[in-house]
Every structure is written in structure tokens, then in C-alpha cells.
Amino acid sequence: MDKFTTLSGVAAPMPLVNIDTDMIIPKQFLKTIQRSGLGKNLFDEMRYDDNGHEIPDFVLNQPAYRKAQILVAGDNFGCGSSREHAPWALADFGIRAIISTSFADIFYNNCFKNGMLPIVLPEAQVEILMEDARKGENARIAIDLESQTVTSADGQEFSFQIDPFKKHCLLNGLDDIGLTLEKVSSIDAFEAAASQARPWV
Incomplete structure (x- = not known):
């Protein structure tokens, strides 16, 4: 999983x-x-019509947002069923961070396991960033995970909260497999001791 440290890019509203x-x-x-x-x-x-043609008005079909790495979204993003394909699709498109006032719990946790940073901010701050996002390529939002800050295009800085363990995993690019591999020497030592103690197993 790719590490997440800082990100500066176009945000889609x-x-x-x-x-x-x-x-x-x-x-x-x-x-x-x-x-x-x-x-x-x-x-x-929302992106395609019944014939598979792009709908020009949809935000991600507009030239300014085709390579957006950040979404600024409305309340309760990611609600509904717990399908992990949702963060997979977002990540495969190129989205690295989503900013909203709230997220569905399962979706929120799945984001971290797929290298994405979901950021919860108060409504007033999300509205400022939403206005930034509407400016397209003329405005870039900056995110610094280490300092836990989001900076608007005109320099307004907002702080966000994040679980320390989830922060550690993102900063170091660790998914569940990566976390397990961090303990590989201990696992190998345990297996060796177990084989010696119970060779018949």
C-alpha cells in the first residue's frame, strides 16, 4: 500500500x-x-447515460476534475452497504482523500485499509473547501497527515482528528498484510520453537 504523507491537488466538489x-x-x-x-x-x-456516453455535467467528467485526487463531499458519505469495492473504485480512479462532515463507519475504516484518508471537518470548514473545489484547477487544497492539517487555496488552515494507529498505518503504507509482515521475525521464531517442541505436528 502506498504511503500517505502529504497531498496537494485539485479537489472535486x-x-x-x-x-x-x-x-x-x-x-x-x-x-x-x-x-x-x-x-x-x-x-x-451518474457519469454515463444509458448508452455508455459520458454525461458532461457530472463533475468527474469535466476537464478540470478528471485527475482530481481529493473529493469534498456532503454529509454521511459512504453510507449504505459495506461493500469494499467502493473504496477500491475511488482509489483506482486516483482519489487519495475525501473531506466531509461525516462518514459511514464501515466505509470510513475501509478507506484506511486502502490507502485513502477520510477527513472529518465541521460544516463551515467543509463549505470553505467546497467553494475552493468549485474553482477547479485554479485552486489546490493541501493535506499534511503528520501535522493533521488541511490548507485551503488561500492559506486557511484547518486541523482534523485521526486515530493514532490509523495515522501510523497510512504514514507507513501498512495495510493488514503489511502489519502482519512487521511481525514476521517473531512469527518465524514462534514457528521454529513450536516445530522443535512438537515435531509430530
Whole structure:
């Protein structure tokens, strides 16, 4: 998993509230267990018409936001079913951070396991960043995980809270497998001792 330390980039504004996981990645795309390739189907029903053509008005189809790495979203982002394909699709598209007033719990935790940073800020601060996002390529939002700050295009700095363990994992690029591999020497020592003590096993 890629480390997350700092990020400065264009943010896409998505002011809708209650953006659920079926909106993020519709159910017909859940057949795969591969994390890659889902970015093209991110927000599929909002991005494409019935003939598969892009809907020009949708934010991620607009030239300024095609390479957005940050989403500024409405309240309760990621609600609905617990499908992990939702953060997979966002990450595959290139989204590294999402800023909102609140997230659904399961989606929030799945973000960290997929190298994305979900940031909770008060409504007034999210509105300032939403206005920044509406400026397109003329405004860049900066995120510093170590200092736990988000800086708007005009230099306003907002602090956010994050669980220390989740912060450690993101800063070091550790998913569940990576965390296990940190203990590989202890695991090997245990296995060696167990084999010596119980050679018949």
C-alpha cells in the first residue's frame, strides 16, 4: 500500500448528502475480487447515460476534475452497504482523500485499509473547501497527515482528528498484510520453537 504523507491537488466538489456505496460503485460491478479496474465504473450511473456516453455535467467528467485526487463531499458519505469495492473504485480512479462532515463507519475504516484518508471537518470548514473545489484547477487544497492539517487555496488552515494507529498505518503504507509482515521475525521464531517442541505436528 502506498504511503500517505502529504497531498496537494485539485479537489472535486460533490455537495450531495448521503452518497451511498451503490452510487459510488453500482452492484453490477461487484463480481470481481480485483482491486484494480474499478475506477472506470466509479459513480457509473451518474457519469454515463444509458448508452455508455459520458454525461458532461457530472463533475468527474469535466476537464478540470478528471485527475482530481481529493473529493469534498456532503454529509454521511459512504453510507449504505459495506461493500469494499467502493473504496477500491475511488482509489483506482486516483482519489487519495475525501473531506466531509461525516462518514459511514464501515466505509470510513475501509478507506484506511486502502490507502485513502477520510477527513472529518465541521460544516463551515467543509463549505470553505467546497467553494475552493468549485474553482477547479485554479485552486489546490493541501493535506499534511503528520501535522493533521488541511490548507485551503488561500492559506486557511484547518486541523482534523485521526486515530493514532490509523495515522501510523497510512504514514507507513501498512495495510493488514503489511502489519502482519512487521511481525514476521517473531512469527518465524514462534514457528521454529513450536516445530522443535512438537515435531509430530
